[in-house]
Amino acid sequence: MFESFKVPKDLIPSDPRFGVGPSLIPIEAVQKLAQTGHELLGTSHRKEAVRNVVKEMQEGLKTYFKLPSDYEVVIGNGGATILWDMIGLGLVEKSPLHFVCGEFSDKWFRANQNIPWLKPEVRKVEFGKGIDPVAVAGHDFLACTLNETSTGVMLSELPQVGSDTILAIDATSGAGQIPIDFKKSDLYYFSPQKVFASEGGFYISIMSPKAIERAQKIARDTSRFIPESFKWAHAIENSRQNQTYNTPAISTIFFLNEQVKLMNKIGEEGVVKEAKRKAELIYGWAKEKSYLNPFIEEEKYRSLAVATIDLDPKFKADDLANALRLQKVVYDIDAYRKLGRNQFRISMFHNVSYENLEKLTKIISLAVESI
Numbered sequence: 001m002f003e004s005f006k007v008p009k010d011l012i013p014s015d016p017r018f019g020v021g022p023s024l025i026p027i028e029a030v031q032k033l034a035q036t037g038h039e040l041l042g043t044s045h046r047k048e049a050v051r052n053v054v055k056e057m058q059e060g061l062k063t064y065f066k067l068p069s070d071y072e073v074v075i076g077n078g079g080a081t082i083l084w085d086m087i088g089l090g091l092v093e094k095s096p097l098h099f100v101c102g103e104f105s106d107k108w109f110r111a112n113q114n115i116p117w118l119k120p121e122v123r124k125v126e127f128g129k130g131i132d133p134v135a136v137a138g139h140d141f142l143a144c145t146l147n148e149t150s151t152g153v154m155l156s157e158l159p160q161v162g163s164d165t166i167l168a169i170d171a172t173s174g175a176g177q178i179p180i181d182f183k184k185s186d187l188y189y190f191s192p193q194k195v196f197a198s199e200g201g202f203y204i205s206i207m208s209p210k211a212i213e214r215a216q217k218i219a220r221d222t223s224r225f226i227p228e229s230f231k232w233a234h235a236i237e238n239s240r241q242n243q244t245y246n247t248p249a250i251s252t253i254f255f256l257n258e259q260v261k262l263m264n265k266i267g268e269e270g271v272v273k274e275a276k277r278k279a280e281l282i283y284g285w286a287k288e289k290s291y292l293n294p295f296i297e298e299e300k301y302r303s304l305a306v307a308t309i310d311l312d313p314k315f316k317a318d319d320l321a322n323a324l325r326l327q328k329v330v331y332d333i334d335a336y337r338k339l340g341r342n343q344f345r346i347s348m349f350h351n352v353s354y355e356n357l358e359k360l361t362k363i364i365s366l367a368v369e370s371i
């Protein structure tokens, strides 16, 4: 199906990248990195030139998120997946409660199930439904996912937790575009290859004083084995000096910093406003066409960053995604593989322009309506 469909010239997007993981890295940022010549790539991350970029990025994130002055931007190598283990080993005391609404929130839960001394519990909804995290007595740690990348569900509210509980948020694909009240959050982390338009293999973890104290408390428990490279003390200490514990990919930090600067030009309110405009476009189109349907029924849970749109089973979404990829006009709009739905998953991240999203809707409509 769709093998003979040809995208008309006037509908070809200026950039084919619509994927949600990883996402579009602006060509301008790549060129800017090339122009730094000998100054950054291939030099030491412990020297001033690289540390200045790291510092600018950390300060830029503090400005962007309007962080309370005692919150810290802790960074390191490995990405969100590695953090799941680092968090389980070094920030959870005993009993984390996980709110699961898709594959990624489930993976985080399973990561904690692997740690013998933890007793993780789970509240889970059918994938495609939204979830509302709540504080529950007896849990020292709440694990929430701001934007479930597999299903396109976002959180609509955060609970207020007590002084003995850490509220942790995996913000990987929502950070920057789905605002939260940071005063409620103790640990807010993400990998930068989504809204922050960089490469993977790196993490940013925004920690409240309570989260730092928790890390210090657990570190004092000498009966708990924590591998050296997973120790929060190293990450925190190095981040305070605008460094990572071990050698990072400098290009990742460079792209991240470029994106933070770009987004700071219009600020979080401006970015969120644009995201809402894109969401109205995509979900509005899906409601209007009889052969499309937003996967997430309840509007308040429909993501502002990742749109999941079901296609009538008479048409094959994967076949269309493949046909568009072969023409090199649209990449990576396939559904999350394990979800197994006849669906398009579309990035509404900051660097994917409204105009290109509009063209994508027209391409899909034209293709389906020409069958």
Ligand SMILES: Cc1ncc(COP(=O)(O)O)c(C=O)c1O
Pocket (backbone or CB within 6 Å): 021, 078, 079, 080, 081, 082, 104, 105, 145, 147, 148, 149, 150, 170, 171, 172, 173, 191, 200, 201, 202
């Ligand atoms: C919500 C969420 N959490 C965690 C991850 C894992 O991130 P990484 O691949 O950078 O480890 C992803 C990746 O897409 C994600 O979307």
